[in-house]
Amino acid sequence: MKILILGGSKFLGRAYVSQALARGHEVTTFNRGISGADQPGVEAVHGDRTDPADLARLVAGRHWDAVVDSAGQQPHDVARSARLLRDHTDHYTFVSSVHAFTDWPAALVDESSPTHPCPADTPPDQPHGNALKAGCERALLENFGERSLILNCGLLIGPHEPVGRLPWWLERIALGGRVLAPGDPGRTVQLIDARDFAAFGLDLLERRETGRYVTTAPPGRTTYGEFLEHCIRATGSDAELAWTDDTTLLAAGVQPWVELPLWAPDLPDWHGTWRPDTSRAVAAGLHNRPLADTVRDTWAWLQERGPSTRPWAQGDLPLGIDPEKERRILDRDAS
Known part of the structure; x- marks a missing residue:
């Protein structure tokens, strides 16, 4: 198949490219050329999806069997891409998120769950927000119709992760000593490897599947305690996990999800x-x-990549608890 991947140079897009090439597909990537190197074997087209002239240059004289959009964040941009590509491809996969569902994270969600009321014609350059993914979905459906596939991803991890939730834990645990571990070690988590997500997405694409799929690990598959124990084994650390209940952490002003990633x-x-x-x-x-x-493969990637010049961050929020704040909580817990 001939596949166009919007993005394709970092993390999930990179995983799509690698696996599509391994399956023998012809791959074109379209990105700005600043987030990562183009992988060998692709037709790399550099441009900005917010620029109509760049999009017109991309599609001129080309037709693909399928498009994968792993980078759409603004409804306006997805609408423009879908309008331009609908005569140049037969199938469009959009990678959305569980963030698009109104009830998440407070309640269980599935494919029938309502999504945020963000319109398809939302003006461009909106500040980041969960509702935008829902608007992107509407923009795709309104402009591409029943040839669309929407994948609502859960928490993606694996080599090349740019946010750094798993990498932060690996690097913290590699330092050893007592490690502040949040909440209940038996609490379950749903973590999906980006490579598994991409493999599933390509399976659906090859079968021309449409509709919506909530795509993450099954609920109850693993626990937070098992996750951190895997980090200890992968790094060979002598770290000691000091499990601390939610009430104590919240009283100490620890910010969920960001200061202790995935909590x-x-x-x-x-x-x-x-x-x-x-x-x-x-x-x-x-x-x-x-x-x-x-976990093992991500640690190997971190070792190969070497120290980062930038701290891990979720948008503008740096990931990870300040070492001094962690020490104070651990000391208080031990006293």
């Missing part, structure tokens, strides 16, 4: 965080490799 406290607003229903995706062939393999 969702047992509060009503967070009850659905690790409960998205993936049964439709599993029935369609979604496979999740062992979490230990993802």
